[in-house]
Amino acid sequence: MGALSPLPRLYTFRRCPYAMRARMALLQAGRDFDAVEVSLRDKPASLLALSPKATVPVLQLPDGSVIEESWDIMRWALAEPDTQGWWARAQSPANLDLLQRNDGDFKHHLDRWKYPQRYAGETLAPDAHRDQAVDVLLRQLEARLRDARCLGGATSCATDLAVMPFVRQFASVDPEWFATLDVPSVRTWLNGWLVHPLFTACMHKLPAEGVNRFPPV
Ligand SMILES: N[C@@H](CCC(=O)N[C@@H](CS)C(=O)NCC(=O)O)C(=O)O
Numbered sequence: 070m071g072a073l074s075p076l077p078r079l080y081t082f083r084r085c086p087y088a089m090r091a092r093m094a095l096l097q098a099g100r101d102f103d104a105v106e107v108s109l110r111d112k113p114a115s116l117l118a119l120s121p122k123a124t125v126p127v128l129q130l131p132d133g134s135v136i137e138e139s140w141d142i143m144r145w146a147l148a149e150p151d152t153q154g155w156w157a158r159a160q161s162p163a164n165l166d167l168l169q170r171n172d173g174d175f176k177h178h179l180d181r182w183k184y185p186q187r188y189a190g191e192t193l194a195p196d197a198h199r200d201q202a203v204d205v206l207l208r209q210l211e212a213r214l215r216d217a218r219c220l221g222g223a224t225s226c227a228t229d230l231a232v233m234p235f236v237r238q239f240a241s242v243d244p245e246w247f248a249t250l251d252v253p254s255v256r257t258w259l260n261g262w263l264v265h266p267l268f269t270a271c272m273h274k275l276p277a278e279g280v281n282r283f284p285p286v
Contacts, residue, residue: 078103078280079142080116080127083272086234087139091126092271093230094143096286097155102128104283106275140168143227158226163213167220170206171232178202179235183242202239207252210236214254233262 079095081088081104095102107116112123120127120137128136128145136142147156158164181188181198193201210232213220220228236259240247248256262268270286 075131076101076103076282077131078105078129079283080105080107080113080119080125080129081275082107082109082125083274085125086238087124088126089234089268089271090231091128091139091142091146092283093267094146094155094227095283096267096270097230098146099285100146101285102283103280104275105280106277108277140172140231143231147227154224155221155226155230158221158224159228159231164220164226164228167206167209167213167228168231170209171235175202175206175235175239178205179239179242183238199242203250203252206232207236207239207250207255210255210258211252214258219258229258229262230267233259233268237263 077095077100079088079091079102081092083106092104105113105116107113107125109125116125116127117123119129119135122137124137126139126142128142130136130145136145144156151157159168178198178201181191181193182195182202185195210220217223219225220232236255240256240259250256266286270284273284275281275283
């Protein structure tokens with residue numbers, strides 16, 4: 070009997086939105102993978118050796134190569150073969166613009182609203198960051214989702230997976246306030262994702278130690 074070939078290994082952190090998008094992409098593509106749950110306060114030496122910048126997620130492939138950015142992990146998982154078009158649909162200029170807004174200005178304002186103590190001394194008050202976050206991303210999402218069920222149109226795509234964990238985080242800072250915000254289509258989209266099998270599967274709780282097979286959907 071030949072030796073079993075090793076699986077890709079994902080260094081991940083359950084609550085990290087970048088790691089969530091990578092896990093959902095791997096699960097959607099049906100890629101089997103091992104996972105290491107990383108403590109961000111005590112990163113394992115194996116992660117630091119692979120990736121000195123030491124952010125999660127990081128994917129180590131069986132040939133030894135290392136992918137250090139969540140969007141690149143999504144590309145690896147989804148692009149070849151892209152049988153269901155999840156990657157292709159995410160390449161439209163409008164969707165790449167949403168991704169850039171999400172990872173850029175939205176994330177900037179989200180952090181300053183969610184963790185005001187980390188950004189004491191900034192000129193804008195936390196609520197002003199909250200409102201900026203709405204303007205830079207949620208209004209665009211609302212306009213898109215008013216006309217289509219998801220960001221891939223009728224079927225989801227990598228953009229849905231990439232953006233959803235951050236909108237979830239935004240909504241959970243002050244759920245009562247979010248419930249009153251005039252973005253009903255975004256709320257419907259988010260609520261659909263929160264119970265989606267890909268999302269619930271990606272939130273599987275790994276043991277704190279060791280290399281563990283990540284359960285498929
Ligand atoms: N651009 C990176 C960002 C990843 C990132 O910033 N992840 C956070 C966790 S959510 C992290 O690892 N931070 C490093 C730390 O907290 O030490 C990606 O897309 O993968």
